[in-house]
Amino acid sequence: MADRRGATKLVALFAVAVTALGVSACGGDAGDAAQDAKAPLQIWVRKPPGATEQTAKALAAKFTESSGIPTTVTALFEDFETKLQQAAAQKQLPDIVINDTGQLGTLVKQGLVREVERADIAGEQDLTPVAWDAAKAADGKHYAVPFSAQSFALFIRKDWREKVGLPAPRSWSDLDTLATAFTSRDPDGNGKADTYGYAVPASTKRGYTAWYFSSFLWAGGGDFLSGKPGAFTPAIASPESVAAVDWFKAQFCTAKTVAPGAVTMETTQAHPVFETGKAGIYLTGPYNMARFDKNLGKDKYEVVPAPPGPSGKAASLAEGENVYLMAGSDNRAGQEKFAEFAVSVEGQTLGMAGDTAGNFVRLPVNATVKLAEVRSDARWQTFDEIYRTVGRYVPAVPEWTPFQQKAAETINAIVANCGTDTKGELEKLAATFATELTKQGVKA
Incomplete structure (x- = not known):
């Protein structure tokens, strides 16, 4: 960037x-x-x-x-x-x-x-x-x-899922369990610890981190902003938003279910992580189906809706x-x-x-x-x-790019540095959002 x-x-x-x-x-x-x-x-x-x-x-x-x-x-x-x-x-x-x-x-x-x-x-x-x-x-x-x-939907290695004997995820808990199994139970059967749960394009370039994470943020009950067009307030530091970011951070820092290199990956680098068998779960769009059918095999993966988060509701960007x-x-x-x-x-x-x-x-x-x-x-x-x-869709502010970019930089830093204070960093981001809302003339 x-x-x-x-x-x-x-x-x-x-x-x-x-x-x-x-x-x-x-x-x-x-x-x-x-x-x-x-x-x-x-x-x-x-x-x-x-x-x-x-x-x-x-x-x-x-x-x-x-x-x-x-x-x-x-x-x-x-x-x-x-x-x-x-x-x-x-x-x-x-x-x-x-x-x-x-x-x-x-x-x-x-x-x-x-x-x-x-x-x-x-x-x-x-x-x-x-x-x-x-x-x-x-x-x-x-x-x-x-x-x-x-x-966007989850692309999941069906052959891996069947090998570890788990159902398609119906909750975030199921998703965590599946990602952990893909990381620790040798789903490709090669005898090596070389597979992971998630392929994540978490680069800050073009705001990819926030772009990818938005579906999970909303499913977790959090948000970037609250209010209506012309009268917004920051919501990125709400308890629900903090919890959602902490869940995301845990995949990198505690469960270690994210394929290495994610914090610098754009989508062009993340696609091969899924199709070459390095990760078994990828939230992405329908444009990748033809590519994965050819490079991986249609019979080896499935496309399913991302499950509801703690909010009890599912969401998709x-x-x-x-x-x-x-x-x-x-x-x-x-x-x-x-x-x-x-x-x-x-x-x-x-x-x-x-x-x-x-x-x-x-x-x-x-x-x-x-x-x-x-x-x-x-x-x-x-x-x-x-x-x-x-x-x-993302909030209807005059210019969304500054919000997405700042959110990407903050969330990327949180997942890249496991000792980061999530709540503290998101409160700083909320202050930045408030300044930007004022600048754009749409702060409540």
Whole structure:
């Protein structure tokens, strides 16, 4: 993660970008850009090269075929946000960005996206209300069109679980027991103590620690913030939050059920930990099923909902991706047409890519799409059920990134240093949250 000097550099880039585009810091559009309804659209997607990139290109090609508007798709993954700021500073923003829902607040604050009027988007009534909520900023206005949704579930080595003779977990206690058995009872039968319970992407980069832990925090009855949009207070130091973080810390420090190296792992490093047999439990998204089917074997693992925590309720981080209509485009009509195509039944079906590894749309946001008719793999239904019943988006503050990053840094430090005072560190984090809430003008 960028240090203070890096952060200062990015702030400078943000300022340059906003000035260069002639847009306000609250997300207005550059109204003086000359318009051409047939001008090519530059589309950036936050994806690594590979199958999903090809699906994105196929989606764009079909749009071009139907609309006559040329498109160019650029797939970027590493340092995507930094590259976007650099493009803004150089007055070369793409027309469309398809990126995480969690980036909405930041993009609005920087003035890099334009407001979207729902009524102007053909087919908007077919999109689920919860999906539209993920495109809504703290001011109640929409600055994107929802494109894809997802939830998270436990991927568990079924063959290991059956060997140690334990059931699928129905509580955190069951989960602890299973993780301990995977760590201590040689589930792969090679006679070596080389397996662990959990694969955890707990790096501070892009706030991964907090991103991964959020589902467990909520299931434990804790929270990052409490209140409502415009009037939040810190909740990260509540007794329930402290207990949830202590439970997480115990996996690293007491039970030692987490695969080594977790505190510096991003998801790209955590995936192989599960699929190569180093850990048997991984909370992750549906996008990994095709990969694990190929590299591990579909018969060797199962996908199950994460069990309820001490709160008695289960929870899953809900997220996905939005189509962002970038400010300063000389083809605003084309931007809207692309968004309309992307969320149409045809666009969503193309993006879902059946049961293949190329899924660009994970769970459809268009309620008229029948998931079972596009994908035969029933495991997708598990994720859909989780999303609809216990899915939860992060708090609707103007900019979530500072909260996620600070939470990641604090929780990472707690699990990396077993002598840390959890309550004391979370109280410091709560004070930091309070300052940030005040800064963003949304403190109760």
